[in-house]
Amino acid sequence: MSTIPPTAASAMHTLYSDNHGWLLGWLRRRVGDPFDAADLMQDTFVRVLKTHTGRCCAANADPAAEIREPRAYLASIAKSLMIDFFRRQTLERTYLEVLAALPPQEVPSLETQAVLRSALIEIDAMLDGLGLKVKQAFLMAQCEGVPYAEIARRLGVSRRSVDNYLARAMAHCCLLLP
Amino acid sequence: MPTDTTPSARDLRAIKEAATWYARLSSEAATANDRHAWNHWLASDAAHRAAWGKVEQVCRQMGRLPGSIARPTLAPAKASRRAVLRNLGLVAGAGAASWLSWRTLPWEGWTADYRSTVGERRDIQLADGSSMLMDTDTAVDVSFDAQARILDLRSGAILVSTHPDPAATPRPFLVRTRQGTATALGTRYTVKTEDGWTRVAVLEKSVRIEPAQGQGAVVLHAGQQARFSRDTVEAPKPNDITTASWTSGNLVALDMPLGQLAAELGRYRRGGLGCDADVAHLLVSGSFPLDNTDQALAALTQGFPVKTARVLGYWTRFVAR
Numbered sequence: 001m002s003t004i005p006p007t008a009a010s011a012m013h014t015l016y017s018d019n020h021g022w023l024l025g026w027l028r029r030r031v032g033d034p035f036d037a038a039d040l041m042q043d044t045f046v047r048v049l050k051t052h053t054g055r056c057c058a059a060n061a062d063p064a065a066e067i068r069e070p071r072a073y074l075a076s077i078a079k080s081l082m083i084d085f086f087r088r089q090t091l092e093r094t095y096l097e098v099l100a101a102l103p104p105q106e107v108p109s110l111e112t113q114a115v116l117r118s119a120l121i122e123i124d125a126m127l128d129g130l131g132l133k134v135k136q137a138f139l140m141a142q143c144e145g146v147p148y149a150e151i152a153r154r155l156g157v158s159r160r161s162v163d164n165y166l167a168r169a170m171a172h173c174c175l176l177l178p
Numbered sequence: 179m180p181t182d183t184t185p186s187a188r189d190l191r192a193i194k195e196a197a198t199w200y201a202r203l204s205s206e207a208a209t210a211n212d213r214h215a216w217n218h219w220l221a222s223d224a225a226h227r228a229a230w231g232k233v234e235q236v237c238r239q240m241g242r243l244p245g246s247i248a249r250p251t252l253a254p255a256k257a258s259r260r261a262v263l264r265n266l267g268l269v270a271g272a273g274a275a276s277w278l279s280w281r282t283l284p285w286e287g288w289t290a291d292y293r294s295t296v297g298e299r300r301d302i303q304l305a306d307g308s309s310m311l312m313d314t315d316t317a318v319d320v321s322f323d324a325q326a327r328i329l330d331l332r333s334g335a336i337l338v339s340t341h342p343d344p345a346a347t348p349r350p351f352l353v354r355t356r357q358g359t360a361t362a363l364g365t366r367y368t369v370k371t372e373d374g375w376t377r378v379a380v381l382e383k384s385v386r387i388e389p390a391q392g393q394g395a396v397v398l399h400a401g402q403q404a405r406f407s408r409d410t411v412e413a414p415k416p417n418d419i420t421t422a423s424w425t426s427g428n429l430v431a432l433d434m435p436l437g438q439l440a441a442e443l444g445r446y447r448r449g450g451l452g453c454d455a456d457v458a459h460l461l462v463s464g465s466f467p468l469d470n471t472d473q474a475l476a477a478l479t480q481g482f483p484v485k486t487a488r489v490l491g492y493w494t495r496f497v498a499r
Contacts (some may be wrong), residue, residue, distance in 0.1 A: 030433060030463040032481020082432065083419060086465045090428050091251070093467065098250045106246055119242040124252055126239070131382060132339075132366070135253035142237065144245035147206040156307040156341055163201045171197035173239075174232040175185070 012052070015070055016045055023074050030082065040085060044078045091124055092117075126173050137162055138169035192229035195219065200233045254426070292318045294334070297446045299427065299468070307341035308351065313370070313424050314446045314468070327351040335370035337381075337425045338362065357408050358389040363397070368422045372405070379403035379421045387411055429466045429474070436460040436484065440496055447471045452495040457484050 020041060027037035067073050095117065099107060108116060127135050133155050140146040140154070141162075148162045155162070185193070199216050202208060220226055240248075294300045294312040302310045305322055312318065316334025326349050329336070340351045340362045352361040353369045355376040360369055365383035369376060378387055380398045388395045389406050396411045398404055403421055404414040420442075423430035431439055437458030444451030446468050462482055466474035475494070479485050485499045 029482075030461065032462070032464060032477065079432075082463060086419070086430055086432070086463070089465045090426065090430065093428070093465070094254060094426075095247070095251045098247055101250075102246060108244075116243065116247060119239075120247075120251055123239060123243060123248075126236075127252060132253055136249060139240075139245075139249040139253055141204055142240045143243055143248035149206070163205070166201035166204065167194075167197040169197075170200045170233060170236060171194050173236040174193045174197060174229065175190075177232050177235055 012049060015048070015067065019070055019074055020045070022071065023078060026075060027078055027082070031085075036085070040078060040081050043081050044074055047077050047081070048074070088121060091120065095120060126176055127169070130169055130172055133157065134165040134169050137165040141166055188225055189229065192223070192225040193232065196226065196229035196233050199230070291320045292316075296448050297469075297471070299424070306343055306345075306351075309339050309341075311337040311339075311425055313337075322349075325349060329353045331355050331369055331371060331376075333371055335368060335424070337366070337368045337422065339366045340364065356390070357406055358387065358392060361386040361388070367398075368425065375405045375407055377403060377405045379417050381417075381422060423465075424468060427468050429468055430464075431466070432463045433461045434463070436462050436478075436482070436496060439466075439478075443468075443471055443474055447494070450493055451475075452493070454495060454497045457496055457498050460484070 023044060024037060024041050027040050028034055031037045031040065099113070127138070130138070137151050137155060140151050141148070146154075148159055152159045152162045157165075199219065202212055203216060220230055292300070292302055292310075292312060294314060294316045296315045298312075298314060300312045302312065304310060304320060304327075306327055308327070310318065310329065313335035316336060317332035318334075318336060319330040319332065321328050321330070324345075327343070329338070329352070331353055336353070338351075338353060342364070343349050343351070350361055352359045355369065355371055357374075357376040360367065360376070360378045363384045363386060365385055366381040367385045368379045368381070370378075378385055378398060380400050380402055382400050384397055384399045386395050386397050387404065387406055389409050389411060391409045392406075392411070393409075396404065396406075396414070398414055401417050402414040403417050405412045419430050419432050420434065429439070429442055431442075434442075435458060437453045437455075439462055440451045440453040440458075443466065451471075460482060462478065464477060464481070466477065468474075475486055478496070479499075483499045484496045486494050487497050488494055
């Protein structure tokens with residue numbers, strides 16, 4: 001983790017104190033829930049901090065001073081975080097529906113549920129960008145151990161397509177690893 | 179090359195090969211010969227071993243999810259939540275369909291082959307292996323013959339996932355509305371009827387749009403949407419977060435005027451949903467469940483300065499709080 005030069009740190013501080021009230025209001029109007037809005041505001045500033053400590057410090061530039069339109073800039077970051085947030089909400093809802101539909105003996109403990117939730121979020125992000133059938137084939141093969149012939153039948157595709165789907169999904173995931 | 183994190187061409191090739199091996203070896207049809215050949219591949223190059231290490235890492239990651247939860251949550255059969263969200267351009271207040279315009283020519287719905295009721299979404303498997311997800315209050319005639327696979331969309335909206343034609347001579351797959359046709363070029367897309375317009379949004383591959391009295395066709399690609407009338411196609415725009423969110427059972431809104439949101443949600447409610455003019459401009463955001471619009475209304479009245487008022491019977495309106 002890089003450190004921030006003192007001038008930059010104070011500029012960041014000014015950015016925060018000048019705009020956090022405004023940003024909170026902006027998010028609150030859009031998200032509704034005050035706690036969600038507060039979390040998103042926090043995340044927005046963390047994102048700004050990370051972006052600028054990484055990029056500017058070598059040149060010893062003052063990162064916050066470089067932001068010409070602080071509110072438009074903050075709003076654009078907050079907006080992209082909001083999209084992730086809604087995405088996650090949708091995932092969360094699907095997850096709860098799936099849990100509710102499980103037979104009682106298969107419902108995991110609350111502790112396991114929390115672990116699963118974070119695994120789902122990570123894997124969901126990892127699979128993002130793959131087509132629906134590719135995802136379905138990959139999850140059937142990898143998580144459920146369904147034979148390829150059966151996957152082909154359920155998806156209405158050829159055996160060869162199943163092979164292709166799995167190779168494509170795996171290559172996609174491997175390329176995302178650090 | 180410590181600063182460069184993009185994989186080299188050699189690493190890329192190794193990853194592709196490793197993924198192909200993974201697909202071959204995970205199959206129930208894998209033979210001892212396959213495993214032998216894989217061993218040989220693995221031993222022949224350090225890059226191969228590094229790539230295979232990644233395959234194992236991905237398998238460990240996936241192993242954290244039980245099968246009963248993984249697929250239904252991450253790739254629900256009805257539609258891909260993600261395909262919807264993948265190609266967001268930022269919010270454009272996608273032309274609102276006035277809710278009063280929904281039931282033009284109501285008798286046409288009854289003659290259709292398939293019909294969904296208000297609040298219902300239906301998944302239909304078609305004879306050629308393609309599938310169609312019908313949005314609320316939608317009517318579609320299906321006619322497949324030797325020349326073409328045609329869906330006549332009378333009202334409402336559908337998501338189409340086409341399947342290669344099993345017929346000896348592949349037939350084109352097209353969705354027809356009063357305004358013209360949208361022909362699949364191997365693809366997933368939504369078609370929605372709006373007042374005097376048809377809106378097409380492409381989620382995968384591409385679609386050719388031809389207005390009924392048009393001068394030429396326009397091809398839309400994945401991530402694009404466009405509206406067309408009988409004689410014109412508007413300039414394509416990027417899909418926004420709302421475009422096809424219904425296909426996953428949610429209405430996702432980002433800075434949508436409350437009036438428009440009420441019109442959209444109203445399509446899923448018996449009796450309709452209205453909005454007072456003095457709150458219609460409020461910008462709201464959120465992910466609202468379509469199968470339980472009461473819950474959506476509750477979320478809106480908690481988060482925003484509005485309340486609901488019963489006007490007549492089932493007819494509900496948003497008013498200022």
